[in-house]
Amino acid sequence: MSKNRKSRDPFAGREAEKYANPIPSREFILQHLEQVGEPVSHTTLCQQLRLEDEESVEALRRRLNAMSRDGQIISNRRGVFGLAGHMGLIKGKVQGNKDGFGFFIPEDGSGDLFLNGREMEKLFDGDQVLARVSGVDGRGRKEGIVVEILKRRYQQIVGRYYHEQGFGIVVPDSKRIPHEILIPDKAAGHAQDGQFVVAEITEYPSRRRKAIAKIVEVLGDSSKPGLEIDIALRSHDIPHEWPTAVTRSLNQFDEQVQEKHLIGRRDMRDVAFVTIDGEDAKDFDDAVYAERQQRGGWTLFVAIADVSHYVTLGSVLDEEAINRATSVYFPGHVIPMLPEKLSNGLCSLKPGVDRLTIVCEMKISTAGEMTDYCFFEAVIHSHGRMTYTEVADIVQTPATETQEKLRAKMRQRHQSLLPHLDELYSLYRALRSARDNSGAMDFDTTETRIVFGENKKIREIVPVYRTDAHRLIEECMLCANVAAAELMESSKLPALYRVHEGPNPNKLENLREFLSELGLYLPGGDKPEPSDYKKVLQQISNRPDKHLLQTMLIRSLMQAVYQPKNLGHFGLGYPAYAHFTSPIRRYPDLLIHRAIRFLIRNKSSRHLQKQADAGGLSKKQIYPYSASDMQDLGEHCSMAERRADGAGYSVMDWLKCEYMQDKIGDEFNGTVSSVTSFGLFVELNDIYIEGLVHITELSNDYYHFDPVRHCLEGERSRTSYHLGDSVEVKVVRVNLDEKKIDLQMTGSVAAARPAPRRRKPGKKKGFPDRDRSKKHKDKGKDLNNGEGKKKSKSKNQRQGAKAEKSGGKRSGASSATKKPGSSKTSKAGSRNKSRRSGAPAAKRPRR
Structure with a gap:
């Protein structure tokens, strides 16, 4: 050289x-x-x-x-x-659409390019490509041409196999892949017509031919119990089988904590820690304890399972944990981030056994403010495994004589823990009051739980109401997460923060116009604060359409992500926030644990406590990460979170369609839960399932979509359908393959109102929806009333209680019309997929 x-x-x-x-x-x-x-x-x-x-x-x-x-x-x-760049080429990814066209999404965040159907013939959704602008079409859209395919997203496709007229095809389960995949007879294996399969691509598509594949796995018929989970795991590329090396590595762990592992840890086995979780929970990663201080206030201890002790840097366990990045929760089933020997065993804070933990000790004033904190390594011995229901029965004031008797019975059963639980409850009320006074947003939601019958089919969907027991744990976890974030900031170590930016500027103006139509006002100008959003929540607190209006507020916000640059958490109102409390099921939490253990062993601070017999841990051993490493890990963990959510929603869609198959022809009362350019989405009362009344089902008028007022307005009759309207509908079609429920309007409980006369919105110039079936599927995680345990996705977690994920889906055309007498039926991709009801509430997503 x-x-x-x-x-x-x-x-x-x-x-x-x-x-x-x-x-x-x-x-x-x-x-x-x-x-x-x-x-x-x-x-x-x-x-x-x-x-x-x-x-x-x-x-x-x-x-x-x-x-x-x-x-x-x-x-x-x-x-x-x-x-x-000098060749006019841009790097980015392809986003497919069910109708055959697509979009090129630039990596640098510049404007999207429209990819026509011919261009998409050679592409799959998610392909990484180089593209250039080719021109502007008649509708004013910038069009692109893909010059080079850098990386294919799919090596395998999940779908349904059909064999007819002498050849086989696979119709992909993902509606973002509208192309059929050819299957030569010799590559069909044992697959039978109509079965769901996994096909491995042997030749990728071009403009002249379709993709060709061979079947490598037969998943089964649609009647097979659990098939929906098998499909979702493979369609969303979720790792679900443990590599052999991981299974073998578990042999190194004993069944119980060994005495040698207690060296360097503070002994807190006599402290009356308790775990408070859902009835179905198995992995207990947090325990709490509080005691009153003589001068007022409390000392709060939050003990979190020390997963970093077992999952060491660079081990096969660590590599697989990175790969999975999060546990994935389905109704009645979980794909854990860690093997069960750890997640439900050594790392689970079960009662009556020693467990290794990292403890956050916090001083809380009588006003509910955290005045100091300290982290240290410890061994604890949980004194009780309690459920939310039990704790609520013990601490909440009973409203009836029956509840009073139950409260007395529960307090007698847990008599030894009563002083500690009462202290925790007093602490909770102070913390909650302080957060309320600070102007933090709090969305009041009703969640749901699926009750299964035989063969894992839905028997019913029932509401699950949050209690003060849920909120108690949430407030304790919030405190610990804030302390962890503050420690990371002061340490200057590269770390992952949970970042939730404020309102999307493009959506804020539309939100204000929509609210003004209802006589509501969002203060704060161009940069509203959480307290401004809270004022709106207070204005709508007694409205019957409250949960729908919460949806609109949430959709105006950005998505929450993991990233090394701390930009605060808008939804919670914190200048710094990190995930520390769930290392069993979230990799970002495990990273924070490693950082904290490194600091405990190597730095001197009043926020860190090292035991005298603790050895050293070098950065190379436990925390060698650079800012660039953290950026990559943050992007990966954010992707894995969205991937897990997508799989969960897909399973819920399938189960709900199964549930509704024998209800075709039945009539229901419902509420208009979303209005789009192609119809009304109606949530059926009492069963928490949503279907589409396509615009073609609205008779005797041309209907125009007003995206600001969120309504469909009749051109001649001036009749309009608005968000929150009560309607009567009939189930007319259920398509399990496409996960779509079609409804037909039979009447309005509250008659459709004449709309105020105003200029009809014209058609916008711009793109069609990237995926109009998901246009109002905006969702979030961090605003659902705290940092509680993981639950499967529920109705309002999809529609409004999960504000963290309300990131930007592209708006569609501003108007849609229906010709009187048209018999067009709704398309598969038009079905709204928001607000699926949740599974048994074992763990609630934390913020």
């Missing part, structure tokens, strides 16, 4: 550490191509960089090819390499 070239490469030292015969770094190659100002061949580049020996020449060729695969540079048909 030339000394001159080496001296000019700012990363030459790094390359020298990695390779015995280092070559120019990627950064230097990009810098050099920028300076040259034109594409160059491999041979020319070797000459310019003075690489002469055969090994260096070949190494540079491999590096250039790798940079091409990653989209950093482009190799054209002449075999020369150039900068993508």
Whole structure:
């Protein structure tokens, strides 16, 4: 290597550490191509960089090819390499649509490009590509052309196999993949017509031919119990089988905590910690205890399972935990992030056994303010496994004589724990009062639980009401998470924060217009605070359509993500927030644990307490992460969270459609839960299931969609259908394959109101929806009343209690009309998928 070239490469030292015969770094190659100002061949580049020996020449060729695969540079048909930006190329991903078109979503956040159906014939949803702007179509949309496919998203496709007229096809389960996959007879294996299968792609599609695949797994018929979970896991690429190396690694762990592992830990086995979880919970990762201080206030102890002791950096367990990044909860089933020997065993804070923990000790004033905190490693011995129901019966004031008798019975049963529970409850009321006074948002929601009958089919869907016991745990977890975030900020270590930015500017104006139509007002100007949103919540607290209006508030907010740059948590009203309290089921929490243990063992601070017999832990051993590492991990964990949610929603859709199949022709009272350009989504009262009244089912008028007022307005009759309207509907179609329920209007409980005369909104110029079936499916996680335990997705977690995920789905066209007498039925992709009812509430998502 030339000394001159080496001296000019700012990363030459790094390359020298990695390779015995280092070559120019990627950064230097990009810098050099920028300076040259034109594409160059491999041979020319070797000459310019003075690489002469055969090994260096070949190494540079491999590096250039790798940079091409990653989209950093482009190799054209002449075999020369150039900068993508100088060639007018942009790196990004493809987003498919059920109707055959798609979008190119640039990696740099610039405007999306429309991909027509012909362009999409060679692409799959999620493909990583290079594209360029090809022009603007007649509707004013920027169109794109994909120049190069860098990475295919799918190697396998899940779908339904059909064999007819001499050939086989697989229809993908994902509606973002509208193409059929060809299956040669010799590649069909044992699959039978109509079965769900997994097909491995052998030839990717082009403009001239469809994709070809071979069947590698037969999942079964639609009647098979649990099939919906098998499909969801594979459709969403969720890891669900333990690698052999992981299974073998579990042999290193004993069934119980060994005495040698208590070295360096504070002994808190005599402290009356208790766990408070749902009836069905198995993994208890947090325990709480509070005691009154002599000078007023409380000391709150939150003990969290020390997963970092068992899942060590770089181990096979760690690699699989990164891969999964989160536990995935389905009705009656869970795909854990950690093997059950840890998640339900050594790491679970079961009563009566020793468990290793990291404890956050906090001083709480009588006003409910956290005045100090300290983290330390400990061993605890849970004194009781209690449920939310039990604790609520013990601490809440009874409203009836029956409840009074039950309260007396429960207090007698748990007499030894009563002083501690009463102290926790007093502490909770102070914490809750302080948060209320601070202006933090709090969404009041009704959740649901699925009750299964035989063969894992829904028997009924019942409401589950949150109690003060849920809120008690939430407030304790919030305190510990805030303390962890403050510690990370003061330590200057790169770390993952839970970031929830404020309102989306593009949606704020529409929200205000919508609220004004109802006589409501959102203060705060261009940058409203959480307290401003709370004022609106107070205005709507007694309205019958409260939960629907909460939905609109939540959709105006950004999605919450994991990232190393702390931007605060808008929904909770905290300047810094991190996830610390659930390391059994969330990888970001495990990372925070590793950071805290590193700080305990190596730093001196009043917020850290190291035991005298504790040894050292170097950064290399436990926390070697850079800011760049954290950025990558944050993006991966955020993706895995959305992936898990998507799988859960898919399963709920399937189960609800199954439940409604024998109710075709039945009539229900319902509430308009969302209004779109293609119809009304109606939530059926008492069963918490939603279906679509397509715009073509609204008779005797042309209807126009007003996206600001969220209504469909009749052109001639001036009749309008609004969010929150009470209606009567009949179930007319249920399509299990497409997970769609179609309804027909039979009447309005409250007659459709004449709309105020105003200018009809015209059609917007712009894109059609990226996926109109999910347009109002905005969802969030961090505003659902605290940091409680994980529950399966519920009705209001989908519609409004989960404000953290209300990120930007593209709005559709501003108007839609229906020709009188049309018999068009609703399309599969038009079905709304929000507000599916939840599963048994074993754990509630934490914020």
